[in-house]
Amino acid sequence: MNKRSIVFAITLLLALPLRAQNISAKAREIHNSAIVIDTHADTPQRFLDENYDIGSTDPKDPGHISLDKARADNLGAEFFSIWVDPETNHGHFARHTLDLIDSVYEQAARHPDRMMMAFSVADIERVHREHKLAALLGIEGGHSIENDVRLLRDFYRLGVRYMTLSWSNTNEWADSSGDIDNPKVEHHNGLTDGGKQIVLEMNRLGMLVDISHVADKTFYDAIAASKAPIIASHSSARALSNHPRNMTDDMLRAIAKNGGVVQVNFYSAFIDENYRKADEAQAKDRDAAVKTYTDQLKAAGKAVTYLDSERIEREWNAKLPRPPLSSLIDHIDHIAKVAGIDHVGLGSDFDGVSGATPQGIDSAADLPKITQALLDRGYSADDIRKILGGNLLRVFRDAERVSREMQAAK
Ligand SMILES: [Zn+2]
Numbered sequence: 001m002n003k004r005s006i007v008f009a010i011t012l013l014l015a016l017p018l019r020a021q022n023i024s025a026k027a028r029e030i031h032n033s034a035i036v037i038d039t040h041a042d043t044p045q046r047f048l049d050e051n052y053d054i055g056s057t058d059p060k061d062p063g064h065i066s067l068d069k070a071r072a073d074n075l076g077a078e079f080f081s082i083w084v085d086p087e088t089n090h091g092h093f094a095r096h097t098l099d100l101i102d103s104v105y106e107q108a109a110r111h112p113d114r115m116m117m118a119f120s121v122a123d124i125e126r127v128h129r130e131h132k133l134a135a136l137l138g139i140e141g142g143h144s145i146e147n148d149v150r151l152l153r154d155f156y157r158l159g160v161r162y163m164t165l166s167w168s169n170t171n172e173w174a175d176s177s178g179d180i181d182n183p184k185v186e187h188h189n190g191l192t193d194g195g196k197q198i199v200l201e202m203n204r205l206g207m208l209v210d211i212s213h214v215a216d217k218t219f220y221d222a223i224a225a226s227k228a229p230i231i232a233s234h235s236s237a238r239a240l241s242n243h244p245r246n247m248t249d250d251m252l253r254a255i256a257k258n259g260g261v262v263q264v265n266f267y268s269a270f271i272d273e274n275y276r277k278a279d280e281a282q283a284k285d286r287d288a289a290v291k292t293y294t295d296q297l298k299a300a301g302k303a304v305t306y307l308d309s310e311r312i313e314r315e316w317n318a319k320l321p322r323p324p325l326s327s328l329i330d331h332i333d334h335i336a337k338v339a340g341i342d343h344v345g346l347g348s349d350f351d352g353v354s355g356a357t358p359q360g361i362d363s364a365a366d367l368p369k370i371t372q373a374l375l376d377r378g379y380s381a382d383d384i385r386k387i388l389g390g391n392l393l394r395v396f397r398d399a400e401r402v403s404r405e406m407q408a409a410k
Pocket residue numbers: 140213234
């Protein structure tokens with residue numbers, strides 16, 4: 001054992017009492033033999049607006065992601081979400097995108113011994129071998145490119161490896177599920193021709209096409225346009241929780257045919273129908289409370305950030321009973337049955353759901369509980385490793401191959 005391995009072993013042992021409960025030796029072994037990949041965490045909002053340090057060891061910190069929490073869970077790679085709130089960043093989407101990208105690089109620069117930027121499958125594998133967290137970037141919402149394919153290419157060059165075609169807002173080339181029923185919003189019946197060209201340019205660059213958040217028609221248009229397998233970076237199953245952010249069984253089968261992967265979102269309203277209904281019932285009052293609070297801040301001349309509304313949402317979410325962990329496992333199970341075991345993974349939405357995660361999942365350190373639950377349901381070690389990250393690596397590798405082929409063909 002070299003010095004680093006000893007330090008690593010001691011760190012692991014110290015962390016054990018906190019998290020060893022109910023995780024069998026077998027589950028632990030499977031979990032630690034996997035490259036665990038989570039494809040969606042909103043932590044960059046904290047890096048930028050709160051000056052949060054991912055090296056934080058504050059036991060009271062309510063955040064889902066820290067280097068300690070990632071290490072406790074053997075988290076190999078995290079796709080940090082570059083999400084630009086369209087409400088508060090009007091006129092400078094791209095600049096705010098750059099600020100958020102910078103915030104992730106700055107964290108990696110601050111902790112070079114434990115965290116490293118990664119841009120490819122080979123990077124993820126290498127960083128994992130070095131027992132560091134591989135940090136990747138995913139843009140959440142096509143509005144970030146300001147209708148300029150050159151900006152898309154620039155973001156790729158800065159390391160962005162997936163882009164969600166839309167966030168909850170319809171942009172100029174892709175309809176969103178978030179406002180598809182709003183008659184005041186101009187829609188396009190899915191992806192415009194320009195939107196299809198953006199998908200092809202993403203294929204050529206080697207940037208994964210992410211269809212979480214898009215309207216159903218946009219999903220089918222993206223599947224038809226894309227030459228590479230696509231991902232849903234953070235979506236669950238609509239058959240179990242009837243939310244437009246979730247995927248229907250027909251969509252799950254289409255993703256399977258495309259060779260892509262659905263990364264299950266942990267958000268309570270997406271994984272548990274009872275919670276979703278309770279959340280919907282209080283949505284109007286909660287949104288009013290958020291507005292009152294943020295209006296007060298604005299009146300006082302303060303800049304309002306996502307974290308301000310998050311604070312109020314967290315209080316409202318805490319009023320609802322948390323769903324059991326089995327609700328989350330049901331979604332993994334359902335997608336594995338309908339789409340197949342090769343088409344399901346994890347896309348937590350950590351730090352983006354105002355505390356609304358199922359019982360037992362309080363941070364990235366709790367991911368081994370998912371491995372245990374899958375083991376309890378009879379999943380094999382190989383299948384569990386696919387879910388934990390193997391499937392995402394396969395899709396990423398395929399996208400890299402398609403990119404090389406398209407560039408060679410020119
Ligand atoms: Zn999202």
